[in-house]
Amino acid sequence: MDDNNSYYEVLKRWRKNIPDKHNGSYRRTWDKAVSKQSMRAAVDAKCQDCQCWQQAEVKRCDIITCPLWQYRPLQEKDGEREKAVRGHLQEIQRLEGTLVEVKGTSFPRSPI
Numbered sequence: 001m002d003d004n005n006s007y008y009e010v011l012k013r014w015r016k017n018i019p020d021k022h023n024g025s026y027r028r029t030w031d032k033a034v035s036k037q038s039m040r041a042a043v044d045a046k047c048q049d050c051q052c053w054q055q056a057e058v059k060r061c062d063i064i065t066c067p068l069w070q071y072r073p074l075q076e077k078d079g080e081r082e083k084a085v086r087g088h089l090q091e092i093q094r095l096e097g098t099l100v101e102v103k104g105t106s107f108p109r110s111p112i
């Protein structure tokens with residue numbers, strides 16, 4: 001890798017494309033993620049990047065097959081759609097026998 005494409009230079013160029021909105025919060029979140037300070041920040045930054053730094057789009061994201069969907073920021077935990085998707089996923093897992101019942105509460109079965 002030459003100097004222009006060193007990891008640091010690539011990050012520096014990428015960071016310049018992050019909008020300086022909300023008092024720099026997008027950049028701070030991304031900084032925390034790439035410096036390995038926070039997994040939460042990594043998910044938040046990925047979702048913000050994925051939706052072109054539009055919070056409303058992150059909130060409305062309907063890519064329910066994305067592995068980050070259940071963890072994305074700004075979701076309405078008790079929103080109709082979130083509840084419907086969770087119920088649907090639980091039903092699929094139950095039908096496939098991947099949930100174990102423990103005193104009336106379902107937990108995903110360990111993959112190991």
Ligand code: SF4
Binds near residue numbers: 046047051058068069
């Ligand atoms: S959950 Fe949605 S916004 Fe977040 S990375 Fe996945 S598709 Fe993008």
